[in-house]
Amino acid sequence: MAAEESRETELMQKIVSLCKRRGFVFQSSEIYGGLRSAYDYGPMGVELKRNLMSEWWRFMVHSREDVVGIDASIIMHPEVWKSSGHLANFSDPLVDCKVCGERFRADKAPKLAEGADAPITLADKGRAKAAHEKLQATVPELRRDGTSLLGAKAGPAGYVCSNCGSPFLSEERRFNLMFRTTLGPVDPIGDIVGMVRAAVAEGADDKELRSRVEAAMAASSVYLRPETAQAMFVQFMNVQQSTGIKVPFGIAQMGKSFRNEVTAEHFIFRSCEFEQMECEYFCPPGEGQKYLEYWKEQRMLWWRGLGIDAENLRFRAHDADELAHYSDGCFDVEYKFPWGWDELEGIASRTDYDLKAHAAGSNKKLTYFDPEATDPATGKQGWHYVPHVVEPAAGATRGVLAVLCDAYAEEAGDADGKGARTVLRLHPRLAPIKAAILPLVKRDGMPEIARKIADQFFAAGINAKYDEQHAIGKRYARHDEVGTPYCLTVDTQTLTDDTVTIRHRDDRRQERIKVQEAVDTVQRALRG
Ligand code: ATP
16 A cells, blocks of 8 residues: 555656646746745646647537636625625634644544544654653553554544644634635725724723624625636626527636635645636526536546546545535546546536525526426416526646646656657647657758748647757657657658658657648647
8 A cells, every 4th residue: 555655656746747847837936935836837738728728618618509608707796705605604624733733624634433543653753752742641541653653542523633643633613715805995904903903992802803803804805716606607697688598508617716725735636726617507497407417428528538548537426415505416527646536527416506695695686587488386388487507617727637647658668778758648639739840950951841841830720849959869758748749750851752750649650741731630630
């Protein structure tokens, strides 16, 4: 098990290192020491992410008549988050470990039944000794063995520290994940200072002071959206009436979301700023389950269509106690990441909760009238109802990590290691560069011909790259590592018969094609 874990960690390290080396993903503000859980997408990463998101848009919006798109603002009216329940409920349960000081999410911590052995493992003997001395008085049965403390039992919490395994934990506290900021020329600090002075003079205690500070801040607070979904509910009427689209229909949106994640983990898998691709699909009451099944199937088709190995994708049904109170069914699409199965996308039947909540919060009607349907309550033609919603909500940045993990391969080469390489077997439509145009050498007119071929690719709107640096083998290796599916090489023969070699990334097969066919050949592969 330990060996397996270290192989998985090693694989993640290799992927993270390739991402930096080849310009996919960099740590944000790296020269200042980096910002926790924020990432920048480099020249290759931005192409890959955009390609993935364009594929989603093509599949969800352009290839069907019943879904339309929007691009809403990141900052919305603060009442949106009150009505949606995010202000009250969008929080993680936070716990502090009294042994190692780790702050972690209770719902993600290792589970352990009450009374079970809970061995504690510290980073080194010094820390283990210090922890032992601190705990000895209250837990006399504890004994030290190197870096471990043995003899502790799990408490009633049902979990232990995610870092050291200790059952000695603080109470759980709720921590809201939304980023708060202020809108307009307001100075909340000025107001707060005045309010605090007055409250202290009145003898307010800490609890009272805190609630007054909260109230003073709330007056000017706005939030960065923690999901893109709410705009689709809030703009339901505008979209329906401006397009005349009939239920069932969907509103789709892709874009940035922000969550002040307590545990940022696994590189870009969980970050504080990320991108989502969400669709709210509105249907008549009673049809939620049918569309839940439909979207499950569609969304799995899409992930597989990106070339992800079907063996590495699965559904996980949410248990009843995991479901939000308004939801009557939810499935996660999970990918087998190097650390194990984890969520890529959630597909939920949300009943009529969202539209009803915003109708109540805004005092506006969010309903639909179908003149042809029969109202089940009256038996008469013409039905006025609040649509139900099925939501396929995917992570774009998580999707990037999944396709990178799936495409990453190391090939051993021959007995001497000759021909060994690292290759990203990305689907050609996802690949950042579609074709590399390479003169074999920098003379004999080869660069000029290669540049002309590259120009033909640019004119066709295909992201190609002219590349003459280093020996040809090195250039192939570089393009294998960024997943370029085709390398076109101009060589001596090109000078006499107007042909180039086309090298296929996955099996390194090479064939000769006419120069005039180059763009067409790559275009055909991209369509396929
Ligand atoms: P998790 O359980 O992993 O925190 P979630 O269930 O809260 O995710 P949703 O609110 O359903 O996530 O969001 C839809 C999708 O958005 C997720 O399936 C995931 O792909 C993506 N996502 C959510 N939070 C993050 C994050 N912090 N970083 C990157 N992607 C995220």
